Every structure is written in structure tokens, then in C-alpha cells.
Amino acid sequence: MIAEEIKSELKQVVGEERFFDDPEEIVSFSYDAYILTSEPDVVIYPKTTEEVSGIMKIADREKIPVTCRGSGTNISAASLPVKKGIALCFTMMNKIIEVNTRDRYVIVEPGLINGELQKILAKEKFFYPPDPGSMNVSTIGGNIAQNAGGPRCLKYGVTSDYILAMEVVLASGKIVRFGSRNVKDVTGYKLSSLFCGSEGTLGIITEATLRVVPIAESHRTMLATYDDLEDTANTVADIIGSGILPVAMELMDKTVINVVAEASGMSLPREAEGMLLIEVDGVEEAVEKEMSRITEKARANGARDVTVAHTQKESDDLWAARRLAYGAFARLAPNCIVEDVTVPVSNVPKMIKATREIADRYQLHVGILAHAGDGNMHPLIAHDPKDKDELRRIEQAAKEIFETGVSLGGTLSGEHGIGLAKAEFLPLVMNQDTLDLMADIKKTLDPNGILNPGKFV
Amino acid sequence: MDTTDIDKCVKCGLCLTSCPVYFEVCREPVSPRGKVQFIAACNQQNLSISRNLENIFSQCLMCGTCTKNCPSGVRHDMLFMRMRSQIVQDFGRDWKKRVLYHFLSHEHQLQLASKFVKFGRNAILENLARETKLGNIQLKNMPKLNTVPFRKQVPVVVEPKGKLRGTVLYFTGCATNYVYGDIGHAVVKVLTTMGYRVEIPGDQVCCGLPMFSQGGFETAKTNILKNTALLDRSGDTAVIVDCATCGYALRNGYTEILEELNADPSTAKRLSLKVRDISEFISQHFDALEPHFDPEKPSVKVTYHAPCHLRNSPAVGTPLIEQLLEKIPGVDYIRAEDTDSCCGGGGTFFYDHPEISKQIVDRKIKNATETGADLWVTGCPECRVNLSGNLKNPESLQVIHPVQLMERSLKRTTK
Numbered sequence: 001m002i003a004e005e006i007k008s009e010l011k012q013v014v015g016e017e018r019f020f021d022d023p024e025e026i027v028s029f030s031y032d033a034y035i036l037t038s039e040p041d042v043v044i045y046p047k048t049t050e051e052v053s054g055i056m057k058i059a060d061r062e063k064i065p066v067t068c069r070g071s072g073t074n075i076s077a078a079s080l081p082v083k084k085g086i087a088l089c090f091t092m093m094n095k096i097i098e099v100n101t102r103d104r105y106v107i108v109e110p111g112l113i114n115g116e117l118q119k120i121l122a123k124e125k126f127f128y129p130p131d132p133g134s135m136n137v138s139t140i141g142g143n144i145a146q147n148a149g150g151p152r153c154l155k156y157g158v159t160s161d162y163i164l165a166m167e168v169v170l171a172s173g174k175i176v177r178f179g180s181r182n183v184k185d186v187t188g189y190k191l192s193s194l195f196c197g198s199e200g201t202l203g204i205i206t207e208a209t210l211r212v213v214p215i216a217e218s219h220r221t222m223l224a225t226y227d228d229l230e231d232t233a234n235t236v237a238d239i240i241g242s243g244i245l246p247v248a249m250e251l252m253d254k255t256v257i258n259v260v261a262e263a264s265g266m267s268l269p270r271e272a273e274g275m276l277l278i279e280v281d282g283v284e285e286a287v288e289k290e291m292s293r294i295t296e297k298a299r300a301n302g303a304r305d306v307t308v309a310h311t312q313k314e315s316d317d318l319w320a321a322r323r324l325a326y327g328a329f330a331r332l333a334p335n336c337i338v339e340d341v342t343v344p345v346s347n348v349p350k351m352i353k354a355t356r357e358i359a360d361r362y363q364l365h366v367g368i369l370a371h372a373g374d375g376n377m378h379p380l381i382a383h384d385p386k387d388k389d390e391l392r393r394i395e396q397a398a399k400e401i402f403e404t405g406v407s408l409g410g411t412l413s414g415e416h417g418i419g420l421a422k423a424e425f426l427p428l429v430m431n432q433d434t435l436d437l438m439a440d441i442k443k444t445l446d447p448n449g450i451l452n453p454g455k456f457v
Numbered sequence: 458m459d460t461t462d463i464d465k466c467v468k469c470g471l472c473l474t475s476c477p478v479y480f481e482v483c484r485e486p487v488s489p490r491g492k493v494q495f496i497a498a499c500n501q502q503n504l505s506i507s508r509n510l511e512n513i514f515s516q517c518l519m520c521g522t523c524t525k526n527c528p529s530g531v532r533h534d535m536l537f538m539r540m541r542s543q544i545v546q547d548f549g550r551d552w553k554k555r556v557l558y559h560f561l562s563h564e565h566q567l568q569l570a571s572k573f574v575k576f577g578r579n580a581i582l583e584n585l586a587r588e589t590k591l592g593n594i595q596l597k598n599m600p601k602l603n604t605v606p607f608r609k610q611v612p613v614v615v616e617p618k619g620k621l622r623g624t625v626l627y628f629t630g631c632a633t634n635y636v637y638g639d640i641g642h643a644v645v646k647v648l649t650t651m652g653y654r655v656e657i658p659g660d661q662v663c664c665g666l667p668m669f670s671q672g673g674f675e676t677a678k679t680n681i682l683k684n685t686a687l688l689d690r691s692g693d694t695a696v697i698v699d700c701a702t703c704g705y706a707l708r709n710g711y712t713e714i715l716e717e718l719n720a721d722p723s724t725a726k727r728l729s730l731k732v733r734d735i736s737e738f739i740s741q742h743f744d745a746l747e748p749h750f751d752p753e754k755p756s757v758k759v760t761y762h763a764p765c766h767l768r769n770s771p772a773v774g775t776p777l778i779e780q781l782l783e784k785i786p787g788v789d790y791i792r793a794e795d796t797d798s799c800c801g802g803g804g805t806f807f808y809d810h811p812e813i814s815k816q817i818v819d820r821k822i823k824n825a826t827e828t829g830a831d832l833w834v835t836g837c838p839e840c841r842v843n844l845s846g847n848l849k850n851p852e853s854l855q856v857i858h859p860v861q862l863m864e865r866s867l868k869r870t871t872k
Binding site: 022023024025027028029031032033045071072073089091092111113115134136138324327328330331334335336 | 468
């Protein structure tokens with residue numbers, strides 16, 4: 001509980017109209033896209049760095065937990081206020097401060113929707129590469145806090161590769177700025193790497209300068225279908241191993257193909273065991289050449305059909321269908337968990353085989369989806385949260401999937417983050433001294449432990 | 458309340474930015490996901506119906522975009538209508554809306570009220586207005602009502618020119634009948650030119666959607682049953698509507714509401730198969746109209762606003778209308794950046810939430826103006842009221858129905 005006089009103090013910082021403690025607002029911040037719920041005490045929508053700083057000074061003094069949130073689309077409970085306190089929501093702090101394609105950067109506020117930034121940049125024939133599945137909804141602040149990835153990160157890299165500079169409000173309310181507008185910048189520690197992916201546990205991002213890149217001259221999207229899921233995975237390993245670097249290589253198994261076909265109304269090869277959605281970009285001649293090499297490799301690995309999208313619309317439709325996968329899979333049952341274990345690409349065939357075997361052994365309804373080109377697996381587990389026995393089996397299966405992934409040189413999460421969902425599995429990939437180091441960093445930056453408490457650190 | 462749909466929601470949040478209201482307000486409680494979770498919380502008794510909740514559920518344009526885009530197949534529209542119905546039962550209805558619904562559900566009273574127009578005033582509208590504004594619209598920018606209702610201006614049966622291709626029933630809707638007679642005349646002109654006998658049943662009543670989208674299912678039922686009985690005839694080629702919203706009601710809403718009320722939906726289902734939006738109908742029978750266009754027509758720049766109930770209709774959608782516009786001689790079609798987004802009118806939304814509505818419509822106007830178009834076509838009279846009512850300079854960008862554009866493009870001899 002937050003005392004009334006503290007509430008009025010907080011209200012003074014942002015004004016009555018952006019401070020809420022009514023039951024409706026509280027309920028609407030008690031969830032994100034993960035299955036757990038927990039209510040905050042108050043919800044505040046800041047619009048300026050100074051307001052954030054003002055709120056943090058009060059919160060730190062009173063030791064009130066503060067959990068930041070953008071659109072609340074993450075699937076690891078990273079934005080869930082598990083220790084109650086303040087839910088700090090950035091959706092109203094959403095301006096684009098500067099677009100500078102000459103020097104190839106943009107400066108934005110954290111609440112800006114990724115997709116809105118893409119629209120503005122597209123007019124200048126530029127784009128910002130990180131493209132999480134939620135990109136039309138999720139905010140840049142959330143993307144940075146989670147170090148978001150996405151399909152095209154295979155070629156272009158993830159969020160942390162695109163941060164040039166940041167403004168961060170610390171737990172104490174102090175405002176720090178680091179980085180510059182230059183790609184080359186070794187002035188001091190690279191602090192952006194510390195805050196990017198910290199999931200709101202170290203500081204609050206209030207402004208970011210992001211690197212943007214020109215849209216390639218030419219794009220091609222193709223679809224390869226297989227009668228055997230292993231052939232699908234082998235194609236991926238073969239292509240990446242041969243030195244070709246597509247923008248994205250998305251793998252879907254039969255279950256996912258059918259669910260997506262159902263939800264999108266698109267005609268996809270429903271009887272296929274596996275499907276690869278591959279995109280390449282670059283100058284026209286290179287794209288042509290890469291496409292024919294990819295087609296060769298796909299066929300050599302057993303693809304029974306390879307089709308190239310002929311129009312922009314065909315290509316857009318294929319990608320729209322792919323983006324539907326997660327939500328559509330949830331049609332099969334009341335809920336859907338998506339795991340995020342990531343392995344070196346040469347081990348993708350082994351990982352897929354193991355996942356299938358584990359899912360069958362625990363009698364789970366699993367669909368396999370993967371950003372296969374970078375080994376980022378997304379097994380989707382449709383389930384009913386009311387079925388306690390099924391939940392227990394899911395927990396067991398998830399543990400085995402993580403262990404298998406780690407034994408294949410992989411890691412717990414490629415892009416979704418640890419949050420609450422995977423906190424207990426951290427010791428699988430980090431020894432105690434490493435965990436202690438993270439705890440020490442956390443203590444230095446947030447001595448009272450008020451920033452997103454109850455999560456992985 | 459039926460909650461199967463709530464369980465389908467995985468809280469992915471993909472509906473957030475598809476919601477025009479959320480896009481402006483940026484607060485989770487007004488988002489489609491938020492509203493679904495509120496219904497869930499009420500069912501689990503974690504939350505009770507309150508004035509605040511009533512206000513939240515009124516912050517919905519009923520545009521159906523969330524429903525259309527939901528990967529998990531949640532029927533937000535039906536859930537929200539049911540919730541509104543529940544709220545009305547618990548709290549009663551705002552008296553001004555009661556007056557409005559009373560008129561809409563009693564055709565003869567609506568006709569009586571429209572007689573006041575003869576004194577040159579929008580009497581009903583003025584009573585509903587707050588000072589000089591009705592919602593987000595300046596009263597002086599509200600369209601004047603027809604001096605005589607459209608259906609009284611035309612015979613019940615209008616014979617076609619040339620060879621008879623078939624008979625169509627024309628459901629005029631309230632807007633054409635009482636406000637935009639010009640749309641009605643254009644519909645009749647275009648259809649008869651194409652060779653269709655147009656029959657305009659005099660006993661038709663308001664489609665009922667204004668009532669049921671606010672949760673007034675029982676009030677709407679009388680109108681639904683009257684209209685289905687009247688329009689369900691064998692032998693007619695189609696039932697034509699010129700209003701996106703009436704089209705949605707006749708095509709989808711009727712069956713769903715009757716099912717909701719455990720009434721027999723079979724007549725409504727049969728009727729729904731025959732309903733065609735006028736633009737859709739023309740597009741399907743374009744060969745009948747094409748020879749009558751004037752090929753010498755001077756070029757005119759046209760942009761389009763896709764009404765939610767057409768854009769989200771699987772049978773119509775936006776590309777069909779855009780392709781039709783491009784086929785009209787002399788039309789230089791320019792797409793606006795946000796052709797496909799809601800205008801913010803949304804039934805009584807522009808009246809209940811004028812500030813949010815104004816933000817939404819102003820952005821639409823800005824983008825439409827930037828296309829440099831002379832005409833802004835939209836197949837929904839309510840969007841027309843909202844768009845034209847908010848234009849600062851209505852002379853430079855005239856808002857009309859697509860069928861009016863087609864009528865204007867006909868050869869003089871045909872006229």
C-alpha cells in the first residue's frame with residue numbers, strides 16, 4: 001500500500017490526469033502477455049524525463065517498487081508488478097525527437113511504437129532492423145529493455161547493435177546520458193549494453209538514439225516446403241554454413257502451418273511437414289544469385305517445392321501470416337506458452353528432433369516455430385491453465401528443453417528475456433560467481449532494490 | 458454472460474494499436490485487450506460494474522477492427538455489446554440516448570420530428586447539442602435534414618431504362634431518408650441506368666444497429682423482425698444498402714442478435730445472403746454501368762475513406778472499392794496514408810467523447826487534404842457527417858458517397 005500523502009506527492013509530479021489508482025486501471029496493469037497476474041498499487045503515465053526523475057526520487061526515498069511498462073506485450077512477465085508499487089507506463093511519452101537519415105540515426109522517446117518508427121523511416125527509404133513479432137504494438141523502450149530481436153536480426157543483428165546513445169533515469173532519480181551520434185565511440189564503458197536487456201531492473205530508459213539503415217534495393221521472399229521436418233532444419237544449417245546470409249529464415253512445422261492457414265485464410269501447404277520462409281535483400285544481381293543458390297540447397301536437402309513471391313503483396317501476406325503464428329496457435333487451447341531456447345545453427349536439426357521427442361513424451365500440444373537461421377527456437381505450447389496436471393508436465397518438458405538446449409551449446413532465451421518465467425533456470429547457464437556479479441551491479445545501481453523487484457536478479 | 462471468447466484471449470496485445478481509440482488515448486483500460494480482461498474480472502467478481510467501467514466501455518467505436526485482426530479469434534464486438542447491455546440493465550441509459558433510440562425505434566415519430574425541419578431548423582439536433590456543438594461537430598456544420606423524407610420523394614417502384622436485368626430492393630437507411638436524399642437519388646439513378654427495377658419498401662424501419670451496438674438488444678429486436686419480414690422475398694436480385702453500417706447490421710448483426718436472444722435467425726440468415734453494398738453491387742455488375750459513363754469527363758482527383766463496416770466486411774473490404782473508383786473515367790484516385798483507419802465518428806462516439814473523436818478525425822482530414830484531392834468519397838453517411846462536419850474548408854474537399862461520384866460520371870444523355 002502507498003500512503004495517501006505519498007500518492008498526492010506523486011500526483012503533483014505528473015498531475016491528476018496521468019495518475020490512477022482506481023480499480024479498473026489497476027486491473028488493466030495486472031497482466032502482460034504471460035500467464036501470471038499481479039496488481040500494482042498505482043499507475044502513472046510520465047511524459048518527460050524530469051517527471052520520471054521526480055517519481056523515482058519519491059519512490060527511492062519511500063522504497064516503493066517501480067515496474068516499467070510499454071505496451072505490455074512481453075511473454076516473460078518482465079513488466080508484471082509482482083511486488084506491487086508503481087506501474088510506470090510509457091505509452092504517452094512517445095515522440096520522435098529527430099530523424100536524421102544523412103547521419104543515419106533517430107532520437108526517440110521510449111513509448112514510441114516500433115511500427116510507427118518504421119512507417120516514418122520508410123518514407124525516407126530507411127528502416128530500423130529489430131522487428132519483434134509484436135513490432136506493430138510494442139514500444140522502443142520495451143524493445144530496448146528486453147533487447148528485442150526478430151526474424152531479420154539473422155542478418156542485421158539485435159536491438160543492442162542499434163543503440164548509439166541513451167538517457168537513463170537511475171533508481172535514485174539521477175539522470176545519466178551516455179553514447180553519442182557516432183557508430184564509432186569508445187569513450188568510456190559501453191553502458192548501453194548494460195541497460196539494454198536489463199528488463200527494467202537497472203534503470204529507466206527515457207530517450208534513445210538509434211542507428212538506422214537504408215532499405216536494400218531489392219528484396220525476395222521465398223517459401224520452401226518439405227515432407228520431412230528434419231530436411232527443413234538441415235536446409236537451414238546447410239545454407240548458413242555455406243556462407244549465404246539471408247535476412248530471415250523462418251521455420252514452421254505442420255501444426256503451425258495449419259493453424260496459420262486457418263487464422264489467415266491463406267492457402268499454405270497444409271499437408272507439408274515443414275516449411276521455410278526465407279527472405280534475402282541486397283542489390284538486384286546479388287539477390288538473384290543468392291536466390292538460385294538457396295533454391296539449389298533447399299532442393300538438395302529434400303524440398304519438394306520452392307516458390308518465390310512475385311509481388312510485394314504476396315511477400316507481405318507471407319510475413320503477415322508468419323506474424324500471426326503465436327496468437328493463432330492460442331486458438332487451439334485457452335492459452336499458449338512460447339519458449340525461446342537458442343542454439344548454434346548447426347545444432348538446429350538436433351534441437352528440433354529433441355523438442356519433438358520431449359513434447360511427445362509429455363503428451364503436450366506443441367508446434368515448432370523458429371527463427372531458424374540464428375538457431376532461435378520458438379516451440380509453442382498450447383494448453384489450458386486450469387489443467388494443473390498439464391501445467392506440471394509443461395514445466396517438466398520446459399526444463400528438459402532448456403537442458404537439451406544448453407547441452408547443445410545454446411542458451412535459455414534468444415530474445416524474449418528471463419523475467420519471471422525463466423528466472424529459476426539461470427543457474428543452468430551461469431555459475432554462482434556470475435550470478436553474484438549481476439547482483440552486485442544491481443546493488444550499485446539500485447541499492448534499495450526498487451526497480452522491477454522479484455525478477456531474475 | 459457468455460464467456461467462451463474471454464478464455465480465447467491470450468493477452469498478446471496485438472489488438473492495441475489496431476484500436477483507433479487506444480491509439481489516441483494510449484491507456485490500457487480503453488484497449489480491446491483491457492476491456493476483455495475487465496469482463497473476465499467482472500465474471501470472476503474481482504471487479505464490479507461501475508460508472509467508471511460504463512465510461513470505459515463507451516470508449517469504443519464498435520469499428521470491429523480488433524475483432525478482424527485478432528489472431529485468436531476473440532469476438533470483441535459481441536463481448537462489448539453484451540457488456541454494454543449488462544451496464545444498461547444495471548445503470549439505465551443516458552436520457553438523451555433514450556430519446557434518440559425512442560425515435561429510431563418508432564418510425565412514425567421520426568417522420569413527425571422531421572416535419573420540424575420545414576421551419577428551417579435541425580430541431581432534434583439542437584435539443585441534443587451542447588451550446589453550439591453536437592459532440593465534436595459545430596452545429597452549423599451539421600447537414601440539414603431533408604425537407605421531405607427521401608422515401609416520400611420517390612415512388613415505391615422505379616422502372617429501369619432499357620432492358621430489364623432484374624429487380625432489387627433498396628433499404629435506404631435513416632441517413633439517406635432523413636439527411637442525405639442526394640445519396641438516395643444517386644442510388645436510384647445508377648441502378649435504373651444499369652437496368653434494374655428499384656423497389657423501395659415504404660414500411661422499412663431503422664436497421665436497429667444504433668440500439669444493439671449500445672446493448673439495447675430487445676429494443677432492436679422489433680426493428681430487426683420488421684425489416685427481415687419485409688425484405689425477405691424470393692425473386693429479387695439483391696437487397697441494396699448505401700450505408701456501411703446498415704449493411705453490417707443486415708448482413709451480420711441481425712443473425713447474431715437473434716441468436717443472442719434465442720430467437721429464430723433463419724429468415725435473417727437467408728436475407729443476409731442477398732444484401733449488397735451499392736458499391737459492391739456495381740462492382741459485381743460493372744459491365745451494366747460501364748457503357749453509360751462519359752469518357753470525356755474532365756479529370757477529378759479523388760481520395761477515399763474506408764468506413765469500418767465496409768473495410769472489415771469480408772465481402773467488401775477496401776481493395777474492391779479502390780479498384781472500382783479507378784475504373785471510373787476521369788477519376789484520378791489518390792490513396793491517403795490512412796485510408797483504412799476509422800474516422801472517429803462511431804455511432805454516438807463523436808457525441809460521447811468529442812475530444813478523442815476530434816483528434817482522430819483531425820488526423821484523417823490532415824492526411825486526406827495532403828493527397829490534394831477535390832473529392833473525398835466514403836460509403837457511410839455517418840462517416841460523411843463526421844468528416845464533412847469537421848473540415849475547416851468544406852468547399853475545397855467535398856465529401857460524397859461513391860455512388861454519387863458514379864452518378865456524376867454518367868453521360869449527359871443518360872442523365
